[in-house]
Amino acid sequence: MTEAGRDIPALVRSQFRSALPAKLGIALSGGGDSMALMHLLHDCFGSGEVQLFAATVDHGLRPGSADEAAAAGAAAARLGIPHEVLHWTDRPQDGNLQAQARAARYELLCGWARQHGIPVLALGHTADDQAETVLMRMARASGVTGLSGMAARRTHKGVTLLRPLLDVTRSELRRYLEARGVDWAEDPSNEDTRFERVRVRKALEHLAPLGVTPEVLASIARNMSKAREALDWYVFLAARDLAHVQAGAVVLCQRKFRTLPVEISHRLLVRAVQWVSGAAYPPRRVPMEKAVLAARSGSSATLAGCRLVCTAKQVWVCREYNAVNGVTALPGQLWDGRWKIFGGDAKGCEVRALGRQGLAQCPDWRAAGVPGPVLEATPAVWRGARLAAAPAAGMANGWSAETAGSEEEFFASLLSH
Ligand SMILES: Nc1ncnc2c1ncn2[C@@H]1O[C@H](COP(=O)(O)OP(=O)(O)OP(=O)(O)O)[C@@H](O)[C@H]1O
Numbered sequence: 001m002t003e004a005g006r007d008i009p010a011l012v013r014s015q016f017r018s019a020l021p022a023k024l025g026i027a028l029s030g031g032g033d034s035m036a037l038m039h040l041l042h043d044c045f046g047s048g049e050v051q052l053f054a055a056t057v058d059h060g061l062r063p064g065s066a067d068e069a070a071a072a073g074a075a076a077a078r079l080g081i082p083h084e085v086l087h088w089t090d091r092p093q094d095g096n097l098q099a100q101a102r103a104a105r106y107e108l109l110c111g112w113a114r115q116h117g118i119p120v121l122a123l124g125h126t127a128d129d130q131a132e133t134v135l136m137r138m139a140r141a142s143g144v145t146g147l148s149g150m151a152a153r154r155t156h157k158g159v160t161l162l163r164p165l166l167d168v169t170r171s172e173l174r175r176y177l178e179a180r181g182v183d184w185a186e187d188p189s190n191e192d193t194r195f196e197r198v199r200v201r202k203a204l205e206h207l208a209p210l211g212v213t214p215e216v217l218a219s220i221a222r223n224m225s226k227a228r229e230a231l232d233w234y235v236f237l238a239a240r241d242l243a244h245v246q247a248g249a250v251v252l253c254q255r256k257f258r259t260l261p262v263e264i265s266h267r268l269l270v271r272a273v274q275w276v277s278g279a280a281y282p283p284r285r286v287p288m289e290k291a292v293l294a295a296r297s298g299s300s301a302t303l304a305g306c307r308l309v310c311t312a313k314q315v316w317v318c319r320e321y322n323a324v325n326g327v328t329a330l331p332g333q334l335w336d337g338r339w340k341i342f343g344g345d346a347k348g349c350e351v352r353a354l355g356r357q358g359l360a361q362c363p364d365w366r367a368a369g370v371p372g373p374v375l376e377a378t379p380a381v382w383r384g385a386r387l388a389a390a391p392a393a394g395m396a397n398g399w400s401a402e403t404a405g406s407e408e409e410f411f412a413s414l415l416s417h
Contacts, residue, residue: 011168012168015162023053024121026081030071031184032184038052054073054084055112057088059091068185086108121160125165126166126170127165130149132197132201133150148227149221231267234264238256238265239268240411246370247392248319248338248403249316250316250410257296258295262292265295266288279304302320311371325353327352328351329351329379331351332346335351338404339351343399345398348384353376353377354378354379375392378392
């Protein structure tokens with residue numbers, strides 16, 4: 001990229017909306033990007049307008065990682081920024097270590113931010129990272145959402161993750177650090193071609209002469225991000241028109257659903273499935289496409305821990321009984337991550353899915369107007385093997401069942417991804 005001489009601190013400052021957070025966290029790996037991020041934020045807010053805090057995750061995967069984390073801490077101390085090292089202690093024995101380390105890093109950093117009342121956490125992803133992400137997603141034939149790259153701002157478990165450097169290139173940041181005489185550590189894995197991202201970075205050098213530059217790829221991400229915002233808006237309008245939430249399920253009017261543009265119906269169904277299952281990531285594209293076809297044609301399907309139950313006029317997106325069979329909680333606790341069942345005599349009781357056998361013991365279940373398979377995956381109160389209550393299926397016996405998220409929250413979630 002060629003934006004030599006830009007005022008980088010001003011560019012970073014412009015990423016913050018007028019309401020500045022009182023406290024701002026910095027995810028400081030010790031590498032050049034996040035080191036530059038820390039200095040830039042110090043330039044912008046060091047006068048005390050915003051209190052800065054930094055944290056480094058020591059994954060303990062490399063000899064010397066503790067020293068690197070300590071060096072990052074020393075760099076923060078030189079700017080007067082409080083710093084903490086977070087340790088990854090529950091390392092698994094197998095699986096994709098990189099992916100697990102990444103997930104653990106976000107958990108640790110967000111946990112640290114919440115613990116210190118820090119609402120916003122800044123990450124050092126650059127325009128080059130964005131370009132690499134777009135290229136990797138092109139290789140996976142991603143749609144509009146994937147090609148819109150990393151979001152400049154998103155919420156993760158109550159913390160806003162902010163990427164103020166997404167429009168700034170790595171070389172601009174290196175120049176900025178060099179001009180200030182600041183040192184940084186090079187991560188040796190940046191040269192390790194076993195990693196897809198490193199191979200993509202090298203491939204980009206060959207694509208640049210063809211005009212497929214990081215700048216172009218980052219601008220594709222920006223364009224796609226606008227398209228995605230527009231699509232989300234129409235999904236929201238469609239949902240308002242044809243969906244409601246009942247018995248913990250998202251209920252769609254089948255006649256209206258099948259006349260939606262395929263992309264809108266696809267997106268709406270993805271969000272409904274995520275809402276019902278609580279999954280952080282959307283289901284895979286191919287099973288999802290099959291499910292959309294099923295819902296549009298009025299046939300039933302299962303996917304990603306959910307079931308699509310089609311009635312004469314509606315498509316119910318509900319939990320799949322097999323996904324919650326075996327999930328238990330005490331009354332008053334969260335069941336399946338979203339249901340709360342309370343109100344009755346809790347002594348000796350346990351919350352489990354109603355199931356087919358439980359449903360057979362609820363004489364009035366049809367009065368609720370909810371299909372049987374939907375009710376089977378709702379919570380019920382059991383005293384041993386005996387059914388004590390099934391509020392969603394018309395057998396309340398003094399108990400109530402509520403989902404943590406309301407219908408309004410479902411609609412709001414359609415705009416907040
Ligand atoms: N060990 C760490 N401790 C604290 N922050 C880190 C650490 N590693 C990475 N980060 C933060 O994440 C940013 C991006 O780094 P990197 O690309 O290595 O992480 P990533 O999370 O794997 O990225 P992606 O989200 O693209 O997979 C860094 O600039 C830094 O802000």
